[in-house]
Structures are given as structure tokens and as C-alpha cells.
Amino acid sequence: xxKADWFLVISIALLALIFTAFNKHVFFRAxxxxxxxxAVIKVQGEKIKEMSxxxxxxxxxxxxxxxxxxxVIEFQDKQVRMYESPCAEQICVQRSWISSPGESxxxxxxxxxxxxxxxxxxxDAVTY
Amino acid sequence: MxxxxxxxxxxxxxxxxxVLGFLRFRQEEExxxxxxxxxxxxxxxxxxxxxxxxxEAVQKAFGExxxxxxxxxxxxxxxxxxxxxxxxxxxxxxxxQAQVVDSDVFTMLVLAKEYADLSxxxxxxxxxxxxxxxxxxxxxxxxxxxxxxxxxLALVDYRELVLDDTxxxxxxxxxxxxxxxxxxxxxxxxxxxxxxLQEHGVKSALLNAGGNISxxxxxxxxxxxxxxxQDPRDPGEVIGALTLNNESAVTSxxxxxxxxxxxxxxxxxxxxFTGYPADKNMSVTVVASDPGIADILSTTLFVLxxxxxxxxxxxxxxxxxxxxxxxxxxxISSGLKEKFTIKQGKDYTYEESGLVSxx
Numbered sequence: 001x002x003k004a005d006w007f008l009v010i011s012i013a014l015l016a017l018i019f020t021a022f023n024k025h026v027f028f029r030a031x032x033x034x035x036x037x038x039a040v041i042k043v044q045g046e047k048i049k050e051m052s053x054x055x056x057x058x059x060x061x062x063x064x065x066x067x068x069x070x071x072v073i074e075f076q077d078k079q080v081r082m083y084e085s086p087c088a089e090q091i092c093v094q095r096s097w098i099s100s101p102g103e104s105x106x107x108x109x110x111x112x113x114x115x116x117x118x119x120x121x122x123x124d125a126v127t128y
Numbered sequence: 129m130x131x132x133x134x135x136x137x138x139x140x141x142x143x144x145x146x147v148l149g150f151l152r153f154r155q156e157e158e159x160x161x162x163x164x165x166x167x168x169x170x171x172x173x174x175x176x177x178x179x180x181x182x183x184e185a186v187q188k189a190f191g192e193x194x195x196x197x198x199x200x201x202x203x204x205x206x207x208x209x210x211x212x213x214x215x216x217x218x219x220x221x222x223x224x225q226a227q228v229v230d231s232d233v234f235t236m237l238v239l240a241k242e243y244a245d246l247s248x249x250x251x252x253x254x255x256x257x258x259x260x261x262x263x264x265x266x267x268x269x270x271x272x273x274x275x276x277x278x279x280x281l282a283l284v285d286y287r288e289l290v291l292d293d294t295x296x297x298x299x300x301x302x303x304x305x306x307x308x309x310x311x312x313x314x315x316x317x318x319x320x321x322x323x324x325l326q327e328h329g330v331k332s333a334l335l336n337a338g339g340n341i342s343x344x345x346x347x348x349x350x351x352x353x354x355x356x357x358q359d360p361r362d363p364g365e366v367i368g369a370l371t372l373n374n375e376s377a378v379t380s381x382x383x384x385x386x387x388x389x390x391x392x393x394x395x396x397x398x399x400x401f402t403g404y405p406a407d408k409n410m411s412v413t414v415v416a417s418d419p420g421i422a423d424i425l426s427t428t429l430f431v432l433x434x435x436x437x438x439x440x441x442x443x444x445x446x447x448x449x450x451x452x453x454x455x456x457x458x459x460i461s462s463g464l465k466e467k468f469t470i471k472q473g474k475d476y477t478y479e480e481s482g483l484v485s486x487x
Contacts, residue, residue: 125336
């Protein structure tokens with residue numbers, strides 16, 4: 001092999017190495033740039049629906065069957081709230097609109113969770 | 129072109145594939161799972177070597193929390209005719225006879241009494257009669273009459289709770305007294321769950337029990353755990369962040385559970401001193417290595433004025449607190465100076481503990 005061939009082989013190898021070492025970071029960065037925000041709806045620990053925010057419709061109501069009964073989740077622009085819930089204390093309805101990544105509405109008796117997720121969440125968790 | 133050239137390229141490719149595969153294999157697995165437990169949503173995220181082991185660890189940890197819940201639940205479960213938990217047994221025998229209880233329940237009661245003593249009664253697990261009167265945990269809440277509150281307050285006194293460690297027996301001295309472990313059970317259960325996760329060899333764990341956060345081990349990216357503290361008047365914002373390391377952060381706030389009566393808001397943390405919702409703070413966050421202690425102290429400090437609260441915290445080893453006071457002051461104890469970063473300054477005034485030297 002010629003000197004130039006060796007050069008080519010080594011450069012390819014080096015490039016591959018660098019890419020392998022950094023690809024995780026590269027992909028993560030790429031994910032951050034799009035910053036897609038979505039509302040994730042879970043019933044009894046199972047994810048049942050994901051909605052990208054803002055929705056195409058300006059206003060949208062979604063009926064979800066929970067443990068105790070049917071809950072109505074309302075979407076408006078970038079915001080989500082529990083519009084109606086069959087539970088006794090109505091804590092989830094009082095929680096009102098949520099829109100920032102990491103925020104959530106939790107209805108304990110009806111076992112429904114609505115969470116705002118985004119690739120870029122600055123904290124591992126929030127204490128409240 | 130030279131044949132050897134192709135061989136070389138092939139070899140290099142194969143080597144890289146093998147190395148890449150190996151790296152993949154070595155990469156940490158992660159498991160996240162959620163369950164509704166202890167009247168809240170509990171989520172556990174763990175990392176480790178094997179997916180199956182992690183799944184098992186998480187399920188066992190949930191099982192442990194479920195066990196504590198069943199031991200301490202004060203209300204009868206839906207569908208059952210009576211309440212049969214250890215706590216119910218003690219409550220229905222109040223004023224009559226001592227009951228032998230499970231060792232975990234006994235441990236919780238001993239802890240609770242210790243912190244009741246330490247705080248001069250700011251933490252009191254005999255608060256059951258008051259909570260019943262206000263109706264928290266039930267379908268209907270109301271503002272009780274002053275007279276009823278006075279009557280219930282007469283039944284709230286941790287000194288009338290007798291604990292005998294020779295046989296783990298428990299007695300409430302007066303008829304009508306009742307225990308409520310709401311200020312300790314969740315944290316204690318979190319501690320038990322963390323222990324289970326560690327015994328199962330997880331490399332890191334993040335446990336979130338309805339905003340009570342515990343972290344253990346090192347994250348996959350080796351960065352420190354960052355835990356936001358919710359702004360008590362804007363749930364979409366944080367007032368700042370904590371950097372934690374094998375610690376728990378537990379917050380008690382006036383915004384989580386409340387009802388509105390005649391235009392006024394009444395929240396669920398009732399002061400054992402006054403019988404009314406505590407009004408000194410909007411929220412108190414406690415950082416401690418033990419989630420049980422953090423849970424107890426967040427409730428304790430919430431009912432106290434922050435100056436008194438700081439005095440308690442500064443005396444305790446490895447415990448720190450952040451107060452958001454009713455008059456919008458954010459105050460931190462001395463140990464949080466390195467762990468806390470303030471973010472939301474405009475609605476609040478911020479001060480680091482001025483009491484450090486006085487203790």
C-alpha cells in the first residue's frame with residue numbers, strides 16, 4: 001500500500017472513533033434543538049396517549065376512562081387542564097392549566113396523570 | 129486497487145462493529161415505573177446492569193411501600209366493611225387497652241414522638257381528631273366551629289401516646305384520641321423502598337413520591353442530581369434548585385390540598401397548636417439523608433415561624449431547610465448555601481440564614 005492509502009485508512013478509523021465517542025452527545029443535542037413539547041396521558045401507570053403541543057385544533061376536549069369514571073381533559077393552545085373529573089376532592093381540577101415541561105396534573109382516586117414533557121427538562125425532578 | 133487494502137478496511141469495520149456492540153452492551157439499563165400508592169403518585173427510576181433485575185427491584189420497592197401503606201392507612205379501604213390496619217386497631221382501642229403493633233409501625237411512632245418532643249409539639253401524630261373534624265381525606269370538607277376545634281384540640285397530645293418497647297405495644301390514653309401518620313408514613317416508606325433498591329444492586333435511583341424526592345447513587349451522565357423547588361404561587365415555575373447527593377428533599381406546602389369556603393382558602397396542614405391551617409409559611413422544603421426524617425421535619429417546620437424552624441434545623445446534623453414564608457421571604461439554613469441556587473427572585477426576597485452564629 002502507498003503512503004496515501006495508509007493515510008486514508010487511518011483518517012477513516014480516527015473519524016469513526018471520534019464519531020463513536022461523541023455520537024451520544026451529538027444525538028442529544030439534535031433532540032434539544034427541536035424541543036418538541038408534548039402532553040402525555042397515563043391511566044393506572046400506562047401511557048395511553050401522547051399529544052404534541054400546541055395541538056392543531058385551538059380547542060380540544062378528550063374523554064379518558066379512569067379507574068373511577070370518565071375524566072375530561074381540555075387542551076387550549078399550549079395549555080392542558082383537567083376539565084372534569086368524577087373524583088371527590090377535585091384536586092386535579094383545582095390544579096388548573098399546566099404548560100411548562102415537567103408540570104403535571106395527578107388525579108389519585110381516578111389514577112390519571114397528565115404530564116408535560118420536553119426533551120429539554122432542566123431538573124431531574126421537582127419537589128412540591 | 130490493492131487487495132490488501134480491502135482486507136484492511138474490512139478488518140477495521142469488523143473491529144469497530146465489535147467495539148460498538150460491546151459499548152452498547154456495557155451501557156446502563158434504565159427502568160421507570162409508576163404506581164398510585166399512599167394517596168399519591170409514586171414514580172421510581174433506576175439504572176443498573178440488567179433490565180430484568182431492575183424490574184424486579186422496582187416491583188419489590190413498590191411492594192414495600194404498599195406494605196407500609198396497608199399498615200398505616202387510617203381509613204377503611206373501598207369495599208371493606210371496617211378498617212383493619214395497625215393504626216386503626218390502635219385508634220379504636222384508644223382509652224381502653226394497649227395494642228401490640230408491627231415493628232415498622234412501632235419504629236415510626238418512636239420517631240414521631242422523638243420529633244414531637246424536639247419541636248415542642250409542632251409535630252404531633254395524635255392530630256387525628258382535628259383532621260377528621262376538617263374532613264381532609266374525605267369527600268366533604270368544612271370549616272368547623274371554634275367550639276368543635278377546641279374540643280378536638282383537647283384530644284391532641286403526643287404525651288398521651290404511650291410506647292412500650294419491651295413488647296412493641298401502643299396505647300392512646302384518652303378515648304377519642306387517634307393517630308394519623310400522614311406526616312411520616314410516606315417518607316418512611318420511601319426510605320424502606322430505597323433500601324430495597326440498594327439491596328438489589330441498582331446503580332442509581334430517583335424516587336418521587338408525590339413531590340417527595342429521594343436520590344441515590346450516581347446518574348449515568350455522572351452529573352449531580354438537580355432538583356427544582358416549586359414556586360408556591362406558580363406551579364409552572366421553580367424558585368430555585370437543589371444539588372443533591374444520596375439525599376431526600378421533602379416539601380410541605382399550603383397549595384397542594386385545600387378547599388375554598390366562603391371565598392377563603394383552607395389547606396390541609398393543620399397546626400396542632402391552633403387547630404387551624406398553619407399560616408406562617410407558603411412552603412417548607414427539608415433536605416436530609418433520611419427521607420423519613422425529611423418528611424417529619426417538613427411538616428414540623430411548616431407550622432412554625434422560620435426563626436424557630438431554623439433553630440431546630442441548625443441543631444440537627446445533616447439536616448437543612450428552605451422556607452418560603454407567608455410574607456414572601458425565602459430563607460435557607462446554613463448547610464444549603466452550597467446546595468441551593470436561587471432562580472426566582474422577583475416575587476420574593478432572599479436571605480441566607482442569619483442565625484448560624486447564634487447557635
